[in-house]
Amino acid sequence: MSEQDILGAIRFDAAGLVPAVAQQHDTGEVLMLAWMNREAVLETLSTRRVCYFSRSRRALWRKGESSGQLQHLKELRLDCDGDTLLLLVDQEGVACHTGRRNCFFRAARDGELVEIAAPLVSPETLYGGHADH
């Protein structure tokens, strides 16, 4: 199975992880960055649903498992030196655990951090009161 070839081209770091940038495939919106280990890459390629590795929980993190906000993989790309992944995805709902469409809602403008997007849904609605991505 040639997914091993793809895995072989990825340069995981000393902790066995690689950063993965998720981008909405049709609009180009950068949604989030998270981390993957080998198992997460394999699962993502085989199920076409994005699965990360949660560094805080030290466990696979099937995006949307608790929130329902799934990421469907359109294409996985690898950068020139193999140490970053770009995931073109179709994001259901919102990518950010704060209820915003993407995680990059704070912009440095005139020396200050300005919130440039409001939540589309409350975290309580997403998670029913328990904190998780």
Place this chain on the structure above:
Amino acid sequence: MSEQDILGAIRFDAAGLVPAVAQQHDTGEVLMLAWMNREAVLETLSTRRVCYFSRSRRALWRKGESSGQLQHLKELRLDCDGDTLLLLVDQEGVACHTGRRNCFFRAARDGELVEIAAPLVSPETLYGGHADH
């Protein structure tokens, strides 16, 4: 100077670094991912030219310094938990040291890695024979 407030909101890792995703501001193309330390963030904000920290060279990496392919900062954004930066930039020429517009030119398709973009310029032209980003 309130750039310190912006720095204070960034969660640098144990090595004092934070990943930064560079995106072409008008087309949405994800160009590359590299790393910044505090000094690189400050220099980028003050000069509006993107400066990374090279993990291999352990030194500030003023993007385009040797290749001429500068990245002009349009906006710096911070993600929800402060551990990733998104840089909206205007890229002169090509972002990738291979001479491609962006670094993510290998796509996993049908279980194989396929090159989906060709170099626009040769690395020799960019660097005159010495390897660098």
